[in-house]
Amino acid sequence: MTVTSTPRTGVTLRLLDKADKEIVKLDRAVLGAFYKFQHDFRRNPDAGGFHLKPLEGHDRLWSARVNREWRALMIRLGGDDWLLVSVKHRGHVHKNLDRFNYGINHITGAIEYVDLQVVEESLLRRGLAPDAAPAPVPPPSAPEPVGSQPPEEPLFGAYTDRQLADLGVTEPLIPIVRKLTTDDELLGLAEYAPRHTGEVLLRLRDGVTYEEVMEQVTAPVAVAEPERNLDADDWQAAVDRSQTVVITDDESLQSILEEGDFGRWKIFLHPTQEKLVRRRYSGPARIGGGPGTGKTIVALHRVCHLVGRLLPGHTRPVLLTTFNRNLAADLRARLLALGGPEVLARVDIAHVDQLATRIVSEADPGNAKRRIDDASALREWRELLVETGETRWNAEFLSDEWNQVILGQAVTSRSDYFTTRRAGRGHSVTRAERAGIWQLAERFAQRLETKGLETHRQVAERAARLEMSRKARIDRRTEEHEERGGLPNLHVEAGSGAWLRYRYRHIVVDEAQDLSAAHWKMLRAMVPSEPDDIFLVGDTHQRIYDNQVTLGSLGVHIRGRSSRLTLSYRTTREILRDAIRVLGGADYDDLDGEADTLAGYRSVLHGTEPSFRGARSWDEEMDLVVEQLRAWHDVPRESTAICVPTNDMVTQIADRLVRSGITPSEITQDGPRGDQGVHIGTMYRFKGLEYRCLIIAGAAEGLVPRASVDDWERTDPSRHRRELHRARSLLFVAATRARDALAITWHGEPSRFLLPLLSAR
Numbered sequence: 069m070t071v072t073s074t075p076r077t078g079v080t081l082r083l084l085d086k087a088d089k090e091i092v093k094l095d096r097a098v099l100g101a102f103y104k105f106q107h108d109f110r111r112n113p114d115a116g117g118f119h120l121k122p123l124e125g126h127d128r129l130w131s132a133r134v135n136r137e138w139r140a141l142m143i144r145l146g147g148d149d150w151l152l153v154s155v156k157h158r159g160h161v162h163k164n165l166d167r168f169n170y171g172i173n174h175i176t177g178a179i180e181y182v183d184l185q186v187v188e189e190s191l192l193r194r195g196l197a198p199d200a201a202p203a204p205v206p207p208p209s210a211p212e213p214v215g216s217q218p219p220e221e222p223l224f225g226a227y228t229d230r231q232l233a234d235l236g237v238t239e240p241l242i243p244i245v246r247k248l249t250t251d252d253e254l255l256g257l258a259e260y261a262p263r264h265t266g267e268v269l270l271r272l273r274d275g276v277t278y279e280e281v282m283e284q285v286t287a288p289v290a291v292a293e294p295e296r297n298l299d300a301d302d303w304q305a306a307v308d309r310s311q312t313v314v315i316t317d318d319e320s321l322q323s324i325l326e327e328g329d330f331g332r333w334k335i336f337l338h339p340t341q342e343k344l345v346r347r348r349y350s351g352p353a354r355i356g357g358g359p360g361t362g363k364t365i366v367a368l369h370r371v372c373h374l375v376g377r378l379l380p381g382h383t384r385p386v387l388l389t390t391f392n393r394n395l396a397a398d399l400r401a402r403l404l405a406l407g408g409p410e411v412l413a414r415v416d417i418a419h420v421d422q423l424a425t426r427i428v429s430e431a432d433p434g435n436a437k438r439r440i441d442d443a444s445a446l447r448e449w450r451e452l453l454v455e456t457g458e459t460r461w462n463a464e465f466l467s468d469e470w471n472q473v474i475l476g477q478a479v480t481s482r483s484d485y486f487t488t489r490r491a492g493r494g495h496s497v498t499r500a501e502r503a504g505i506w507q508l509a510e511r512f513a514q515r516l517e518t519k520g521l522e523t524h525r526q527v528a529e530r531a532a533r534l535e536m537s538r539k540a541r542i543d544r545r546t547e548e549h550e551e552r553g554g555l556p557n558l559h560v561e562a563g564s565g566a567w568l569r570y571r572y573r574h575i576v577v578d579e580a581q582d583l584s585a586a587h588w589k590m591l592r593a594m595v596p597s598e599p600d601d602i603f604l605v606g607d608t609h610q611r612i613y614d615n616q617v618t619l620g621s622l623g624v625h626i627r628g629r630s631s632r633l634t635l636s637y638r639t640t641r642e643i644l645r646d647a648i649r650v651l652g653g654a655d656y657d658d659l660d661g662e663a664d665t666l667a668g669y670r671s672v673l674h675g676t677e678p679s680f681r682g683a684r685s686w687d688e689e690m691d692l693v694v695e696q697l698r699a700w701h702d703v704p705r706e707s708t709a710i711c712v713p714t715n716d717m718v719t720q721i722a723d724r725l726v727r728s729g730i731t732p733s734e735i736t737q738d739g740p741r742g743d744q745g746v747h748i749g750t751m752y753r754f755k756g757l758e759y760r761c762l763i764i765a766g767a768a769e770g771l772v773p774r775a776s777v778d779d780w781e782r783t784d785p786s787r788h789r790r791e792l793h794r795a796r797s798l799l800f801v802a803a804t805r806a807r808d809a810l811a812i813t814w815h816g817e818p819s820r821f822l823l824p825l826l827s828a829r
Contacts, residue, residue, distance in 0.1 A: 079148045081110050083321070084181060085263060085311035091155050094138075101135040102155060107318055109140075113148065125165050128303075129153075143170055143181065145303040151312060153181040172303070173264070175236035176339075177291040178310040179303065180262040182238060190256040191244070220249035223273055231278060235286050238265045245269065255641070255674045263311070263338070264289060266672050267635060274670055284668075289339040311339070337369060338362070344631055345369040352602035352619070353629040354580070354659065358669040359647075359804035360638030363605035364756070367578050368399070370603050372407040374574045375414045384416040385573040387594070391582040391613075393419050394739055395756045399578060416572070420587045421524050424531035427590070431534050437522040442471070445516075445523050452512055460504065465495065465784065470509050472614065475529040476585040478536075482506045489621070495784055528586040535571075535593035542568055570596050579755070580606030581659065584615040585622055592623040608656045608664050610801050612752060614790060618661045626660055634668040638758055640675035643810045647803040649824045651796055678803075678810040680826060682818060686717075686766070689815040690724045693765050696811050697730060697746060700761045705731060706740075707760040709747040711802045713771040718748050721765065751798045754805050762806035764799070767822060768814040772799055796821055 091102060105118075109132065113120060118132045122144075130150075132140045139161050141154040153170070167185040172178070224232065229242050237245065241261055248254050254273055258266030264285075271281045291309070299305070315321050337345065344355055344366055357363050367388070374386050388403065390396055396419040404412050418426070429435065440448075449463040449470075469490075479485045485506050486499060497505065516522060545568060571594045577583065583591075595601045602624060619626055636644055648666060658664040679696075683689035693710060700708055712718055722732040725746060733742040735749030735757075747759070766772070773795035780788035799821055803810060818826060 079110055079113055080150065081106060081315045082145075082149070082151045082307065082312040083315055084151055084153045084179065086260075087153050087155075094155065098135065098138055098155075101138065102140070103318060103321070105132070105134045105140060106152075106315055106321060109150075110315065113150070123162070123165055123168070126168065129168055129170060131161055141168070143179070143303070145307055149304070149307075151179065151307065152315075154183065169238075169240045172306045173236055173238065173262075175234065175286060175291070176264055176289050176309065177306055178262075178264070178289075179306050179312070180238050180265075182241060182261060184240065184244075187241065187244060187257055187260045190260055191248075191253050193256065222246060223248045223250075223254060224269070227272070227278065232268075235268045235278075235281060236264050236290070237268055238262050241265060252674075255672070258672045259674070270670055270672060271668065274668060276668055285340075288343055311337075337365070338635070341366050341369070341633065345373050348599060349603070349629050350599050351597065351629060352604070352624045352626050353631075354619075354626040355603075355605045355631050355633065356607055356658065356664060357605075357633030358607060358636060358644075358666050359610065359801070360636035360671070360758075361633035361669070362637060363607070363633060364399075364402075364578050366633070367576050367603070367605045368403055368406050371403060371415055371576050372411050374576070374600065374603075375407065375411045378414060378573075382413075384414055386415045387423075387572045387575045387591075388415050388417045388578070389420055389423060389575065389591070390578040391420055391587075392737065392755075393422065394737055394753070395419065395579060396422070397739065398756060420583055420590075421528065424524075424528045424587070424590060427531040427534050428527050437520050439527075440521050440523055442467070442523070442525075444521075448515060448519075448521070449512060452508070452515055456508075456511070458508065460501075461508070462783075464787075466505065466508060466512075468614070468787065469505060470512065471525050472585075472616065474506075474509055475523075475525045476615070476617075478529050478532045478586050478589050480533065495786060525584065525586065528584060528590065532586045532589035532593070535590045538568075539570075539593040542570060570594060573598075574600055575602045577602065577604040578606070579610075580604040581608045581611040582606075582613045582615060583617070584613075585617045588617060588619065588622040588624055597623075604659075606659065608659060609651060609666060610755070610797055611656075612755060612794060612798050612801060614794060616657075616790075617659060619659050620661065630658065630660070634670065636669065636671040636673070638673075638807055639671055639804050640673040640808065641671045642675055642677050643803065643806050644669070644671050646678050646810075646825050646828075647800050649828070650800050650803060650821050652821065652824065654793055654796060656793075675808050678806075678812060678825075680818075680822065680829070681811070681813050683813065683815045686720070686815050689765060689813050690721055692813050693721060693763055694724065694728045694730065696763055696813075697725075700809070703761050705746050706733070706744055708762070709735075709749075709754070709757070709759040709805070710763045710765055711749065711751055711754050711805070712764075712766045713751060713774070714766070715750060717766050718750060722748055751802045754802055758805050758807055760807050761809040762802075762811070764802050764810070764812045766814065767799070767812050767819045769817040769819050772819040772821065 091099070094102065108115060109118065113132075120130060120132045123129050123131055123141075128143050128145075130142050130144055132142060134140050134155060137158055139156055139158050140152055141156060141161070143151040143153055145151055164185060167183055168181075169184055170179070170181040173180050224245055229246075232242050232245065233239050238261060241257070244257065248257065251273065254269060258270060261269075268281055268285055271285055272278070276284070341362055347353075355363055355366055371386060371388050378385060388399055390399060396417055400412070400417045403415065403417070446463055446467050449467050452458075453461075453463055453466075473479065473488060473490055474485065477488055479488050482503070486502055490497070513526075516526075573595065575591055575595050577591070591602065604624075604626075639647070648669070651666075656664045681692050683692055697708065710721055712721060718734060722734060725732045725748075731742075731745035732748050733740045733745035735741075735747050735753040737753075740747050747757075773792060777788065777791045777795065780791060799819070803812075812822065814822070
């Protein structure tokens with residue numbers, strides 16, 4: 069056989085989903101050899117050094133030499149189109165060749181590969197011997213041996229082989245699935261099985277009915293009925309239905325292997341996520357889901373998809389927004405990594421308060437007012453009540469009424485306030501009382517005006533009114549335009565100094581649950597009511613600000629266009645289980661007046677149990693924190709973090725770390741202050757972040773929730789419930805920032821939210 073060394077054109081090397089997870093675990097030297105192998109293979113697969121050949125008994129599975137000890141396994145799709153499925157030590161390649169199973173799934177139409185021996189070894193580590201026969205059941209009359217345990221029931225004994233296959237479970241795995249009896253064994257199988265198989269089995273195990281799994285998991289990725297008679301040999305058609313990526317250069321592969329979950333998500337979107345990204349919606353659409361389910365990734369891919377449909381130009385008709393500066397900066401960096409500068413050039417990225425400030429500044433460029441936060445505004449309310457001698461209402465109630473009802477719903481007149489809905493406020497007020505509240509609100513606004521002060525909520529409310537007025541002018545122009553038969557009024561347009569049009573064609577919102585009603589009114593007015601106008605992602609279980617909204621009442625109608633992601637890719641099942649217990653069965657909404665739930669929310673990741681430790685004092689607790697950090701000595705410091713309830717505790721724990729020889733890095737509103745060191749911040753700062761190992765310190769009663777929350781239980785039960793909701797959500801958000809390990813500490817009494825977790829131990 070003659071071997072040519074002339075480079076060939078048209079060689080395609082693809083990577084199958086999950087193969088990257090195996091490759092990234094290789095020793096650094098072997099990984100370096102793999103990088104060189106894939107680079108050289110793409111240039112010329114016929115080079116003699118690869119020893120490229122099919123495995124004995126396999127017509128499509130080939131082996132190629134990575135280095136002297138390691139081999140790449142690839143499926144030959146046809147011609148010079150190769151799919152890399154695994155990298156194995158040469159001693160494991162040519163033994164028991166029947167264990168390599170690959171084919172086209174008859175339900176999803178996707179290419180699947182599984183090493184049955186690897187699956188079985190995983191199960192053996194978890195206590196299941198796949199070849200073992202079920203334990204014999206003694207006859208009814210025989211006495212049960214002393215100390216014996218009844219045989220465990222198979223997890224999937226209620227389903228036939230045909231039913232599992234119809235759900236898309238990989239058929240060669242079904243005999244192994246039949247023998248699973250524990251959740252630990254199921255996780256062992258899910259780790260190495262094709263992703264769809266793992267998801268189906270986990271949903272069934274979570275108690276979801278067969279019909280619901282068919283509808284929610286299988287149907288969205290199943291091949292359409294007219295195509296159901298798949299050609300088992302049409303691998304080129306199957307690859308288009310599979311989670312694969314073409315390796316175009318060394319940098320693209322390095323991104324997948326070395327950027328963690330985000331690197332994978334840039335490429336390997338779940339089919340359900342992919343459909344949500346590419347779907348055409350007749351109006352606003354919402355994607356919900358728990359932490360780590362990829363909502364932000366879906367939003368970023370959606371932005372890229374929308375930009376890809378734009379005509380060439382230099383404008384920024386797509387807005388990507390979220391609720392704070394830190395998250396907006398993170399979205400910008402991720403979008404640049406995902407879509408490159410070409411996509412970034414067509415997208416306006418700004419957090420909602422920045423956007424509102426921009427709108428108000430356009431209308432009033434000379435505004436020199438000083439911005440104050442909610443705490444400062446509350447102090448102004450208290451001073452006003454002292455000066456006026458008002459005793460019917462306390463400052464907290466009036467501040468909330470002003471923020472959530474008057475500013476939150478952009479109420480501009482006394483008569484409008486009389487008819488405004490006060491959903492969620494709890495404390496009902498009469499018409500006469502509303503008149504008194506409105507009078508106080510006017511005096512408060514005048515007080516701020518006199519002092520040259522304004523709040524972010526005031527700016528948001530003014531921006532909403534300005535944009536709604538702008539929208540009204542656009543709509544009037546459109547009506548006049550249609551009345552004239554499509555001819556523009558050049559005098560009007562020229563007189564305006566610009567062609568009046570909507571600011572954006574598409575708006576994508578991340579962390580939607582934390583936007584206020586005024587923010588939504590502003591956004592609704594910025595984009596025409598057309599297909600694909602607003603795409604929002606969020607989870608009300610993670611709402612950390614007191615912004616209760618009903619989107620439908622604000623013109624953002626998502627009914628019939630709401631979907632939910634349920635599979636967490638970040639947090640282990642053990643951490644997820646305890647985080648959900650923190651929520652305590654409280655009720656949460658879906659941003660549109662209906663109940664939301666985390667039913668079916670689960671993870672395929674497996675790890676250690678969270679740890680819980682109490683101390684007698686804060687000083688002793690800080691010692692526990694230092695001790696835990698030292699136990700994680702093999703984890704890079706920047707991959708670990710400490711989350712605490714207050715700013716004072718941030719300062720104190722940072723000082724303790726410095727004295728212990730550990731570098732701290734405080735998380736500010738702009739992100740961590742440095743690239744190195746353990747990240748430290750309050751719970752509010754951790755939204756949108758993730759770490760391999762996380763400590764939640766100060767999780768004590770009186771701090772989580774703060775002691776003042778219970779003051780509302782008698783005077784304002786509705787607010788008391790809302791504040792407890794927020795405190796639970798804040799702890800839930802903090803706990804789900806941990807990827808591999810979570811430690812929770814407290815001093816004195818543990819938080820009431822931890823009691824269900826501690827009792828479960």
